[in-house]
Amino acid sequence: MKTRRLTELALLTAAALIIFIVELRLPDLSSIPGVKLGLANIFTVYAVYSYRAREAAMLLLTRIVLGSVFSSNFSAIIYSLAGGALCIAGILLLKRVIPINFLWLCSVFGAMLHNTGQIGAAVVLTRSPAVFVHYPMLVVSGCIAGLFTGLCAQYVLKRLIPVRKNETTSKEKEE
Amino acid sequence: MTKGVKICLAAAVTIFAAAAVAVVILHRPAESTWVEITQDGKVLYTLDLATFDDETTQTIRIDSPDGGYNIVEIGEGNTIRISEADCPDKTCVKTGTLRYESVPIVCLPHKLVIKRVDEPKDGG
Numbered sequence: 001m002k003t004r005r006l007t008e009l010a011l012l013t014a015a016a017l018i019i020f021i022v023e024l025r026l027p028d029l030s031s032i033p034g035v036k037l038g039l040a041n042i043f044t045v046y047a048v049y050s051y052r053a054r055e056a057a058m059l060l061l062t063r064i065v066l067g068s069v070f071s072s073n074f075s076a077i078i079y080s081l082a083g084g085a086l087c088i089a090g091i092l093l094l095k096r097v098i099p100i101n102f103l104w105l106c107s108v109f110g111a112m113l114h115n116t117g118q119i120g121a122a123v124v125l126t127r128s129p130a131v132f133v134h135y136p137m138l139v140v141s142g143c144i145a146g147l148f149t150g151l152c153a154q155y156v157l158k159r160l161i162p163v164r165k166n167e168t169t170s171k172e173k174e175e
Numbered sequence: 176m177t178k179g180v181k182i183c184l185a186a187a188v189t190i191f192a193a194a195a196v197a198v199v200i201l202h203r204p205a206e207s208t209w210v211e212i213t214q215d216g217k218v219l220y221t222l223d224l225a226t227f228d229d230e231t232t233q234t235i236r237i238d239s240p241d242g243g244y245n246i247v248e249i250g251e252g253n254t255i256r257i258s259e260a261d262c263p264d265k266t267c268v269k270t271g272t273l274r275y276e277s278v279p280i281v282c283l284p285h286k287l288v289i290k291r292v293d294e295p296k297d298g299g
């Protein structure tokens with residue numbers, strides 16, 4: 001069972017990385033840094049709702065580190081890490097309140113927290129509160145992007161839950 | 176829908192609305208012609224765009240302490256933008272010209288910020 005979990009997580013990380021790299025190739029939606037769909041977020045929320053907290057955090061950390069290595073944009077790693085840390089902490093807490101049917105709401109908060117972390121890191125690193133003016137724009141775009149990725153993750157989860165149940169019941173029968 | 180979800184939903188809607196209002200307020204066109212170029216929190220230049228020639232283009236090269244550079248271009252119609260940079264993301268170049276009063280041009284890798292400022296009262 002442990003190997004199976006490890007493989008699943010590795011597969012999820014790989015898929016998240018692929019979608020992350022593909023998204024980088026798409027033209028920028030806006031001139032403001034940080035405004036993007038964040039498709040890899042689908043995997044983060046998915047993992048939070050189907051794996052343990054530690055496992056989901058590990059998946060996100062691996063994706064951020066490897067993602068910045070593969071995209072050769074290493075200077076952005078601090079922003080990604082700050083955003084990711086805040087995002088995962090927020091989602092993990094909200095998961096206790098928000099049931100799986102409202103997963104999209106969790107994702108919206110996750111996206112907003114991610115942008116908050118990024119802007120926070122940017123303000124600290126540039127020592128310039130002027131960067132803060134991008135924040136409202138990022139929150140608006142984060143809400144929309146989070147809604148989209150959240151709904152994606154929710155549909156994936158709803159399709160997968162019956163499959164999982166079948167798998168476990170058939171296994172129990174075998175045993 | 177449980178109580179927790181309702182509270183979260185209300186919070187999300189409120190934040191979204193507040194942010195949308197803030198976006199509209201922040202994106203006002205600038206009135207002042209003064210700009211300030213800062214790097215790592217230190218002011219490098221304070222310029223009055225109105226004193227520049229309308230037709231010609233001038234560039235300022237700004238070297239970053241950690242090796243990189245940005246080229247600031249003051250162009251036609253007294254616009255200011257970053258025309259070239261050696262950072263990996265090129266966000267500052269993509270931002271284009273400085274239009275709004277409260278939205279600066281930022282180059283995060285080189286910690287460079289160009290923003291509109293009020294006219295200095297003592298004549299600069």
